[in-house]
Amino acid sequence: MFIGDGSPIEDACAIVDERGAVLDTGKASEVLARSTGAAVERLSGVLMPGLVNAHTHLELSAFRGRVPGGHGFVSWVERLITLRAELDQEEETSAIESAVSEIDAFGTAAVGEVTNSLGAVHPLARAGIAGCIFHEVFGLSTDHVKKRALALEAELSDRIGEWPSRDLAWSPAPHTLYTTDRDVVKLLVGEARARKRRTTIHLLEHAAERRAIEHGDGPAVDWLEARVRMDRNAMAWPKKPILEVAVDLGAVEPDVLLVHLTEATPNELDTIAKRKASVVLCPRSNLFIGAKLPPLLAIREAGIAPALGTDSLASNLSLDVIAEARALMDRFPSVPIAELLTMATWNGALALGRMDLGRIVKGARPGLLHFAVKDLKGVIADTRAKRTWIARRS
Numbered sequence: 001m002f003i004g005d006g007s008p009i010e011d012a013c014a015i016v017d018e019r020g021a022v023l024d025t026g027k028a029s030e031v032l033a034r035s036t037g038a039a040v041e042r043l044s045g046v047l048m049p050g051l052v053n054a055h056t057h058l059e060l061s062a063f064r065g066r067v068p069g070g071h072g073f074v075s076w077v078e079r080l081i082t083l084r085a086e087l088d089q090e091e092e093t094s095a096i097e098s099a100v101s102e103i104d105a106f107g108t109a110a111v112g113e114v115t116n117s118l119g120a121v122h123p124l125a126r127a128g129i130a131g132c133i134f135h136e137v138f139g140l141s142t143d144h145v146k147k148r149a150l151a152l153e154a155e156l157s158d159r160i161g162e163w164p165s166r167d168l169a170w171s172p173a174p175h176t177l178y179t180t181d182r183d184v185v186k187l188l189v190g191e192a193r194a195r196k197r198r199t200t201i202h203l204l205e206h207a208a209e210r211r212a213i214e215h216g217d218g219p220a221v222d223w224l225e226a227r228v229r230m231d232r233n234a235m236a237w238p239k240k241p242i243l244e245v246a247v248d249l250g251a252v253e254p255d256v257l258l259v260h261l262t263e264a265t266p267n268e269l270d271t272i273a274k275r276k277a278s279v280v281l282c283p284r285s286n287l288f289i290g291a292k293l294p295p296l297l298a299i300r301e302a303g304i305a306p307a308l309g310t311d312s313l314a315s316n317l318s319l320d321v322i323a324e325a326r327a328l329m330d331r332f333p334s335v336p337i338a339e340l341l342t343m344a345t346w347n348g349a350l351a352l353g354r355m356d357l358g359r360i361v362k363g364a365r366p367g368l369l370h371f372a373v374k375d376l377k378g379v380i381a382d383t384r385a386k387r388t389w390i391a392r393r394s
Contacts, residue, residue, distance in 0.1 A: 001025075001047040002376060004346040004359030004366070008338060014047065014360055014368060020393040021365045043370055046379050047390065048341070049360050050109025050367030052131075052348025053321045054280045055200070055259050055309025058103075058113055058120035062087055062095035063314035069288040073206040074223045076289045080314055081227075096120050099319060100127050106320045107369040107387050110349065110357050112257060112280070112309065114173065114200060118159045125165035128393055132352050133168055134200045137188060138175035140228065140235055145184045149191075167393075169353075171197035176205075177245055178212040178220055182238070186249045193255060198278070198353050200257035203246060204264045206290055213242040243268045252277045257351050259309065262286045262294045269295070269302035278351040279304050281343075283327040285311035296332050307348035321348070325380045337376045367393045 001012030003025070013028035015035050024031050032040070060080070067080050100123040103111065110131035113120050121133055135152055139145035148155075152172050163170065171192045174185040185201070192199035204210065211218030216237030225232045238245045243264075246252050254276045261279060264272070272279065281294045299306055308324040310316050317323075325340040345366075349358025356364045368391040371379045378385060 001360065002049075002338070002341055002345075002379075003361065004049045004342060004349075005361070006359075008376060012047065014391075016368065016391045018394070019365065020367055020391045022360055022362055024362060025360050041390070043390070045373055046371040046376060047360070048107075048369045048371065048379070049345050049358050049364075050369050050389075050393070051107050051321050051344050052110045052307065052346075052352065052354075052358050053103060053108050053310055053319060054112040054257065054307040054348040054351045055282055055311060056103070056111045056113050056319065057115070057312035057314070058096050058099045058111075058124075058319075059092065059115055059117050060084075060312035060314045061099035062092050063312070064095075064317075067314045069315060070291060072208070072219070073289055074208055074219045076315065078223065078227070092117075092119060095313075097123050099313065100124055100129070103319045104129065106318075106322070107367075107389065108319070108321070109367040109393060110352060110354060112198075112200060112348075112352055118156065121160055121168065122164055125168060128167070130165075130167035130354065130357060130393065131169075132198055132200075133170045134173035135170060136173050136175050137184060138179045139184075140179070140181055140224070140230060142181045142183060145181045146187065149184050149187055169197055171195065171199050173199045174201050174251075176202045176209065177242065177249075177251075178209050179224070182236075182245070182249060185251060189250045189256060193250070193253075198255050198257060198351070200259055200280075201246070201251050202260055203251075203258045204242065204268070205260035205262055205286070207263055210242050210263055213238055213240075213245055215239060243271055247271070247275070254278060255353070257307075260286065260294065261299070262290070262292055264295060264298075266295075266298050266302065269298055269304060273302040273304050279306040280309045280348075280351060281306045281324070281328075282309045282311040282316075283324055283331075284317070285315040287327065288315045293327075293331060296328055296335065300335070305347050305350075306343055307351040308343045309348075320383065322380060323383050326383055329380050337380060340380060341376060365393045367391060
């Protein structure tokens with residue numbers, strides 16, 4: 001049994017109640033001796049907590065296979081925006097429903113869903129999936145963007161009505177430092193913090209992002225100037241180190257999920273580690289868009305314990321965080337298998353602030369997931385191996 005936040009246990013047992021709460025766990029001989037009369041189901045394989053996909057964009061699921069990658073972020077996002085403007089609402093809704101069914105079938109107990117439309121909220125609630133809904137804001141026109149940021153709760157009420165699940169937390173979130181007015185970034189981070197909620201920001205995903213913030217030019221600035229019809233000289237680029245900008249805005253803290261870090265340097269990673277910010281890696285999305293992986297060995301060397309996310313189906317083949325662990329295993333074979341699985345479970349739960357998920361311990365409700373493989377390596381190496389929910393959260 002892989003418990004999520006500790007050493008695996010052989011010949012293990014977990015006792016759960018009808019709600020999926022763990023009542024006892026440990027070596028089978030010891031647990032069963034304490035639990036006389038309990039119904040017993042014997043399994044061969046690996047038992048794990050439900051997975052945590054800490055960074056998703058489920059509302060983009062209709063774009064699976066429709067947005068070409070490999071030419072960098074600017075090319076990818078321009079094609080995505082063009083296609084999204086043409087998307088039929090019924091098609092989007094159907095794709096979101098299918099995506100939620102997919103993440104459930106993969107054994108996902110919780111997500112960090114970044115959203116503009118809130119379209120995945122009700123499907124996630126119906127599926128009993130927990131996590132955080134990060135209501136995203138972007139735009140560089142200060143007055144307009146600030147107005148929208150201040151109206152997010154009204155937008156939430158109009159689109160969702162009564163909030164459908166106590167297991168899903170809502171929080172405002174900025175998109176990036178170069179696509180969201182910096183005053184609004186600070187406002188949104190502060191709003192989330194005042195509510196004692198987590199928030200998230202895409203950071204250091206690609207070289208053009210750094211170039212825009214630190215120099216006020218490059219492909220991202222060219223694209224923004226063409227896309228939003230703004231004079232680049234009116235965009236007020238900070239022209240100082242990007243991580244320094246993020247720190248000044250309050251965005252490098254334990255309650256902020258920093259997503260991607262593909263372009264992060266060792267010095268930047270040391271700062272992130274010292275400030276104990278949460279980190280989420282999306283390796284397959286990074287490979288698809290820019291043919292580059294996050295610097296995992298440097299991330300580990302800095303003392304950062306990252307979570308994993310799939311990003312969207314517009315930049316990935318599936319919504320399986322085990323496949324993200326496989327991508328890292330293939331390219332960083334020195335990283336222990338158990339550590340990669342922790343990234344897909346407990347680290348994600350920590351990033352989302354959910355101590356009740358991601359590990360099989362007494363009092364938690366992580367969901368129990370069975371993999372029909374012989375050992376931990378098989379969980380990652382054979383992503384097509386049968387996996388089955390043994391105990392669901394309810």
